[in-house]
Amino acid sequence: GAVVSQHPSWVICKSGTSVKIECRSLDFQATTMFWYRQFPKQSLMLMATSNEGSKATYEQGVEKDKFLINHASLTLSTLTVTSAHPEDSSFYICSARKAPGLAGGGTDTQYFGPGTRLTVL
Amino acid sequence: QQQVKQSPQSLIVQKGGISIINCAYENTAFDYFPWYQQFPGKGPALLIAIRPDVSEKKEGRFTISFNKSAKQFSLHIMDSQPGDSATYFCAARGQAGTALIFGKGTTLSVSS
Numbered sequence: 738g739a740v741v742s743q744h745p746s747w748v749i750c751k752s753g754t755s756v757k758i759e760c761r762s763l764d765f766q767a768t769t770m771f772w773y774r775q776f777p778k779q780s781l782m783l784m785a786t787s788n789e790g791s792k793a794t795y796e797q798g799v800e801k802d803k804f805l806i807n808h809a810s811l812t813l814s815t816l817t818v819t820s821a822h823p824e825d826s827s828f829y830i831c832s833a834r835k836a837p838g839l840a841g842g843g844t845d846t847q848y849f850g851p852g853t854r855l856t857v858l
Numbered sequence: 859q860q861q862v863k864q865s866p867q868s869l870i871v872q873k874g875g876i877s878i879i880n881c882a883y884e885n886t887a888f889d890y891f892p893w894y895q896q897f898p899g900k901g902p903a904l905l906i907a908i909r910p911d912v913s914e915k916k917e918g919r920f921t922i923s924f925n926k927s928a929k930q931f932s933l934h935i936m937d938s939q940p941g942d943s944a945t946y947f948c949a950a951r952g953q954a955g956t957a958l959i960f961g962k963g964t965t966l967s968v969s970s
Binding site for chain 1: 890892894899900901902903904907909947951954955956957958959960961962963965
């Protein structure tokens, strides 16, 4: 299989604090991971593309200093929401693509995590 | 500019009926078109995907029809069941390794 996990599954924090969300590929290596944000009853909006060992590429309008992304290993990417505010409350979802060269790797398929519900009070 | 347009926004189908969701794209560089199913509070799960060199792909009750000249593709769910009630997203991707661009989603309700 190809399983992607996220931790935590939900988090409530006070305004002004920072929250870290982890995205792990459990049974495969992922050179590329993507972070999406989804507001209620809306589509998934790409926030950034994260490549292992390099800086993330952020989509237009996404503040890189507010949404810190680290992809330190082939199985882990983290998203840190710094100085969170109520408008940052959303469903954050990561996806991972298998690294080329591995069995089934370099394929088109992106595997999504279960998402993290962030509520900022 | 919305790169993938999806319709309808919502759909109600009777049990046993056929659910049809349509998507259109503009970027001719797109070369991979997946459909995802999402239940409330969960991440999207891949249903079926197609590349533009194929006009149709079927997996179980799910079929993708692809019209390259019209830049359109659709999802057909045969024998729709109440368990199919979910939100469906079409998506498209250009260069390998790049992110998916999602349509706005279709909420499907299958009445029993």
